[in-house]
Amino acid sequence: MTSTKLDRLFREIVHANLCEGCGACAYFCPDNCIRINFQAKSGLFNAELSKRNPGGCSDCGTCLQVCPALTKKYSKPRLPGTHEIDQVFDWFIEPHKHVYLGYASDRQRRYQCASGGLATSILTELVVSKQVDGIVMISPDPNQPIRHRIDLVQAPNNILNNRGSVYCHVDFSGVWPLIERHEGKLALMGLPCQLSAVKQVMRVRNLDAARLFKIGLFCGGTSSNKAMDYLCRRKNIDPDLVTAIRYRSGGWPGRKITAWVAKENDGGNDQPVVLLDRSASILQSGLYSFCFSGSHYPDFCKVCADQTATSADISLGDAWLPEISSNDNLGTNIIISRTDRGEKLLKEMHAAGIVEIQEATVAAVIRSQGDSLVGRKLGRWGRHIRKRSELDKEAAFFKDIIPQHFPGTWKCIERRMLQKLAEIKYQGFAFFCFMVYRVGVTLMMRAVHTALKSVTKGRT
Numbered sequence: 001m002t003s004t005k006l007d008r009l010f011r012e013i014v015h016a017n018l019c020e021g022c023g024a025c026a027y028f029c030p031d032n033c034i035r036i037n038f039q040a041k042s043g044l045f046n047a048e049l050s051k052r053n054p055g056g057c058s059d060c061g062t063c064l065q066v067c068p069a070l071t072k073k074y075s076k077p078r079l080p081g082t083h084e085i086d087q088v089f090d091w092f093i094e095p096h097k098h099v100y101l102g103y104a105s106d107r108q109r110r111y112q113c114a115s116g117g118l119a120t121s122i123l124t125e126l127v128v129s130k131q132v133d134g135i136v137m138i139s140p141d142p143n144q145p146i147r148h149r150i151d152l153v154q155a156p157n158n159i160l161n162n163r164g165s166v167y168c169h170v171d172f173s174g175v176w177p178l179i180e181r182h183e184g185k186l187a188l189m190g191l192p193c194q195l196s197a198v199k200q201v202m203r204v205r206n207l208d209a210a211r212l213f214k215i216g217l218f219c220g221g222t223s224s225n226k227a228m229d230y231l232c233r234r235k236n237i238d239p240d241l242v243t244a245i246r247y248r249s250g251g252w253p254g255r256k257i258t259a260w261v262a263k264e265n266d267g268g269n270d271q272p273v274v275l276l277d278r279s280a281s282i283l284q285s286g287l288y289s290f291c292f293s294g295s296h297y298p299d300f301c302k303v304c305a306d307q308t309a310t311s312a313d314i315s316l317g318d319a320w321l322p323e324i325s326s327n328d329n330l331g332t333n334i335i336i337s338r339t340d341r342g343e344k345l346l347k348e349m350h351a352a353g354i355v356e357i358q359e360a361t362v363a364a365v366i367r368s369q370g371d372s373l374v375g376r377k378l379g380r381w382g383r384h385i386r387k388r389s390e391l392d393k394e395a396a397f398f399k400d401i402i403p404q405h406f407p408g409t410w411k412c413i414e415r416r417m418l419q420k421l422a423e424i425k426y427q428g429f430a431f432f433c434f435m436v437y438r439v440g441v442t443l444m445m446r447a448v449h450t451a452l453k454s455v456t457k458g459r460t
Helices: 004-014 024-028 062-066 068-073 085-093 107-112 118-128 156-161 175-181 192-204 226-234 282-292 340-351 362-377 383-387 390-401 409-421 427-459
Strands: 034-039 044-049 098-104 134-141 144-153 186-190 212-217 242-249 256-261 271-277 314-318 333-337 355-360
Touching: 004 044, 004 062, 004 068, 024 034, 024 062, 024 175, 024 192, 062 192, 068 192, 085 362, 085 390, 098 107, 098 118, 098 340, 098 362, 118 134, 118 156, 118 186, 118 212, 118 314, 118 333, 118 340, 118 355, 134 175, 144 175, 144 226, 144 242, 175 186, 175 192, 186 192, 192 212, 226 271, 226 282, 226 427, 271 282, 282 427, 314 340, 314 362, 333 340, 333 355, 333 362, 340 355, 409 427
Parallel strands: 134 186, 186 212, 212 314
Antiparallel strands: 034 044, 098 333, 098 355, 134 144, 242 256, 256 271, 314 333
């Protein structure tokens, strides 16, 4: 018989599909009642009752204290409290020192990395200058490279080997023994939800936050591993035979997803297979949207309001700005320095010629991230929009000052409709429905545009 507190964790978080899979509850449970396991049905790493001690809970409540999802569930959104545009913009990205645009000075590194090479350059500099003893970062699982886990990297060359984005849910539970037991200083690179989990655990467990330098990556949502499994099946590839994977290659913005597959009788060489190339065709572009633009997002991504990694020392994202993307094939980062040590490090690296940075504005962050950032911050992507959250009372104001980035009701309905497709067992059929919808909407919009154009021409 499980305890009241453990029951609450599973009832309100795990069974409600809000478990982020951070593994804090499993690692810090003194009774070993919980474990993190990969759930093939959902494609996520989730908490489950441990077979080692399923009924031995002492009802200490540690699992509830360290669970970041439970804290988020009951934290009320805070409105900016002002209609001053500058302060409202600051509210969207939360505490910060400065905003920059920048990239690695090394052109080869800038080309090889996902978006400007800033993350790799910062992590490398932290190790080379001995400001930290190692980097906690996501890397492929040696036993199943299509899945990912947490590793401690201490050699600069290995930091470069683990470069690039990861678009699927990862096993984050390996971070806790490193943070708790490692005696030296560490740097951690992760997504907003991962960094917020680390921040909460370090506070609850009274761990020294000064030992950890945090690099946050902008995130509009992470897909379940079902998306990658589906891409492999489309190429008749067994996911278990994948030996390596790159989510973004070929220069910025990285349109290709490439997997290396083990082949017998091929001299031991793995064969590269392009699973998806967004620039190849409308079908491929649609396939990318189907897999990585909302349909396969877990429920905890749908209610997350933190896209810019507010718990980090330095937050990094792609500079999706027209003035940059029109003539940039190497990549540029948009950078938010949030703490004094983050600001100091950026200035030192710039002075040493390791990175190139220039001042930018908070408005540039909002333009860069668009309705994804605004929709998340206002709660318009989440299911709780049905309850008409208090943020909706401010919707008219936000819609007036940033109409081009404000996600309207139809867009929210459309996004949830597309998310339902991921629940269909036969993903090939779901993708077919998605493409029928996308093509139908495109043709309808063209017809409306043509009709309006002809009406306007007739009046003149």
